[in-house]
Amino acid sequence: MIPDLKKITDRITQNEIWRSIFRHGYEDTARNRVLQIISNIWLHIHPSTVKKDSVRLSYTFCLGGLTFFIFLFETLTGILLMFYYTPDVNRAYADMLDLSNNAVPFGKLLRNTHRWAGHAMVITVCFHMLRVFLTGSYKVPRQFNWVVGVVLLVLTLLLSFTGYLLPWDQLGYWAITVGTNMAGATPILGYQGPFADLFGFTIDNDIRFGLLGGTSIQAPALLRAYVWHCIALPSLAGALMMLHFWRIRKDGFSGRL
Amino acid sequence: MRGPQSTRPPSEEGGPFVWYANCLLFVLDRHQASRKYDVLYGERDDMERAESGAIKEEEVSAGGIWTSRRSFFTLAGWALFLSTMGAYLWKLLSTTGFFFPRVLYEPSKKFLVGYPTDFPDHTVITLKARRVFVVREGNTFQAISMICQHLGCAVHWSEEKGIFECPCHGSKYYKDGVNFAGPAPRPLFHFQMNVSDDGKLIVDTSQVVELETKLLI
Amino acid sequence: MSAEVGTVEARPTKQATPEKIHTWPHLVAKEFLCALLFIVFIFFYSYYVDAPLRELANPGEPENPAKAPWYFLGLQEELVYFDPWYAGVVLPSLIILGLMFIPYIDINPRGSGYYTFRERKFAVTIFSFGFLLWYVLILIGVYCRGPFWAWFWPWEQWTLAFPTPPPLWSFPAPLGVLVLLAYFGAGMVLPAYRWRDFYNRLGRVRYSITMMLLLLMVGTILKIGLRLGFNIKYVLMTPWFNI
Structure with a gap:
């Protein structure tokens, strides 16, 4: 006996439970195309129709969307890595070796993709900025959204930078040494910066000390980098992304009128 | 204005099918493109009613919600709120605030480095774990x-060139710690040296001394 | 940043109402495809290229050379020519602030929403130049810097036997003040006279911000030139800070 496919699908979809979850049909009609967007919380980030010129691939190169996607990808791989990583100076490097040697299932792939996707995000975010500049998309009324975008660029760099210390290897250790000593050279606020002595800033109360949680890079610095990298900065970036997208939604996509 | 003109939200009018149909109508109506979203959710209606004066004046207080006839108390309230928030923020971020630990668990700044005889004459000995060089010239000692x-x-002691070199940005220092090339803005720190009761050398990295200071044994 | 601010007249539009398409499936499909391609790319790349992991952190023995992550190598390259307070803090802050100012100082109404060079030559030139400069510095940092941050071409073998660079010298303080005043004074005033129109359209505030940012960018490059060409350490020396 050949099962009637139509009958089976109807059985599944024509009942109260299914209809309570999926509110519209799947037939490709203009109505369903609209409902697909406006009745879906995730897709509702988009308007239901868009200007044709604004979404040409040769106009956007999908750089903003790609950046957001990489952020989600980094969040996912990052959470998985957190299961096997301890932010402790005696454990961190050993955990890295375990990941690299596949002592953790898929450890090497996870670490590699997380690292390279982080680099990719810096690239896409930079070129997204270039794209927005060259198309003049920051002009009235979108000026402030450009400012939000610049802050997001800085947050992307900071996210990358805080992640750099976590393996506790030579590369990260010295990169963070140099980076935080730059903070120590901030005028007035850093102990080696101009005018610091006039305001009483020394190695154990300046801005660098606040970043490292000590006078040199030791256990507190690793823990701080970890918390900034995994919780504080992603939350901040996420909040600003909402603002960024919401303003795009309100101002409309750029592009020829 | 085309499209449904209703004071009630569209969803209450004729059930879900009519609501869906309305969605479709708006979408197909390109001239209303920018309005359809707002109308759908009643935002545009509210805005228009507010602008046209349909909302009665009592609902909007005379001086706005920020200042009113009781403006002194309004301002005082804001000042109190903002100064409280400012005080907490200061407590959080200032140099005695949350991010500045009160106790440090760091290696001692004062440590023994060995007997004077452990250091051959005219040499620069690198003590990596302590991050100091001990320089001996005859019977004088310096900790750099x-x-x-x-x-x-x-920095790295380059024996054959007789200079200190920094691998990060190429700063160079003479053997006495004075910078001569690269971006370094000042000479390397020289630390206080002493001799312990049993004749060992002590370096105290919390005490920075003049470049000419030497420990004479 | 716009030299060609004209009268505010709308550019003749191609059509009165823009052509619209459904987001689903047209835009969503593109985004989905981009995401998929990215996943494929990153998995292939990660399969063949391992993420770097050096030996355990050793506070007594830096890497030689010790390089920051590539996206900060532009800054690290600047650090060779400037004191850290400028190269590491003030310059990046100015770059960030300058970027934020762009929408407010570029009042050219044309060139919004499409690629064009002809309609906004000044803005596109300056921005592209800055963008390129950043990446050139990164490339130098990644490929041309060897042990002790000495210059090696990518095809050269790294050695430790390179000549010690000659000692640096600085301008005496009065000369430094004079040079800086002359540079910034002339840089702010002369263009306003030469390109009167430009000045008038931007107004005093926008013009000052624009020129200040531009002069700082050019000045940074000039200082690099002075260091490389004439071994000059500081242009201006004061008891508190040096530039």
Whole structure:
């Protein structure tokens, strides 16, 4: 006996439970195309129709969307890595070796993709900025959204930078040494910066000390980098992304009128 | 204005099918493109009613919600609120605030480095774990910091050239710690040296001394 | 940043109402495809290229050379020519602030929403130049810097036997003040006279911000030139800070 496919699908979809979850049909009609967007919380980030010129691939190169996607990808791989990583100076490097040697299932792939996707995000975010500049998309009324975008660029760099210390290897250790000593050279606020002595800033109360949680890079610095990298900065970036997208939604996509 | 003109939300009018149909109508109506979203959710209606004066004046207080006839108390309230928030923020971020630990668990700044005879004459001995160089010239000793004055990398003693070099940005220092090339802004730190009761050398990295200071044994 | 601010007249539009398409499936499909391609790319790349992991952190023995992550190598390259407070803090802050100012100082109404060079030559030139400069510095940092941050071409073998660079010298303080005043004074005033129109359209505030940012960018490059060409350490020396 050949099962009637139509009958089976109807059985599944024509009942109260299914209809309570999926509110519209799947037939490709203009109505369903609209409902697909406006009745879906995730897709509702988009308007239901868009200007044709604004979404040409040769106009956007999908750089903003790609950046957001990489952020989600980094969040996912990052959470998985957190299961096997301890932010402790005696454990961190050993955990890295375990990941690299596949002592953790898929450890090497996870670490590699997380690292390279982080680099990719810096690239896409930079070129997204270039794209927005060259198309003049920051002009009235979108000026402030450009400012939000610049802050997001800085947050992307900071996210990358805080992640750099976590393996506790030579590369990260010295990169963070140099980076935080730059903070120590901030005028007035850093102990080696101009005018610091006039305001009483020394190695154990300046801005660098606040970043490292000590006078040199030791256990507190690793823990701080970890918390900034995994919780504080992603939350901040996420909040600003909402603002960024919401303003795009309100101002409309750029592009020829 | 085309499209449904209703004071009630569209969803209450004729059930879900009519609501869906309305969605479709708006979408197909290109001239209303920018309005359809707002109308759908009643935002545009509210805005228009507010602008056209349909909302009665009592609902909007005379001076706005920020200042009113009781403006002194309004301002005082805001001042109190903002200064409280400011005080908490200051407590959080200032140099005695949350991010500045009160106790440090760091290696001692004062340590023994060995007997004077452990250091051959006319040499620069690198003590990596302590991040200092001990320089001996005859019977004089100096303790020079390994930390580059540029950005805190550990400088390297190049024996054959007789200079200290920083691998990070190429700062160079003479054997006495004075910078002569690269971006370093000042000479390497020289630390206080002493002799303990049993004749061992002590370096105290919390005491920075003049470049000419030497320990004479 | 716009030299060609004209009268505010709308550019003749191609059509009165823009052509619209459904987001689903047209835009969503593109985004989905981009995401998929990215996943494929990153998995292939990660399969063949391992993420770097050096030996355990050793506070007594830096890497030689010790390089920051590539996206900060532009800054690290600047650190060779400037004191850290400028190269590491003030310059990046100015770059960030300058970027934020762009929408407010570029009042050219044309060139919004499409690629064009002809309609906004000044803005596109300056921005592209800055963008390129950043990446050139990164490339130098990644490929041309060897042990002790000495210059090696990518095809050269790294050695430790390179000549010690000659000692640096600085301008005496009065000369430094004079040079800086002359540079910034002339840089702010002369263009306003030469390109009167430009000045008038931007107004005093926008013009000052624009020129200040531009002069700082050019000045940074000039200082690099002075260091490389004439071994000059500081242009201006004061008891508190040096530039």
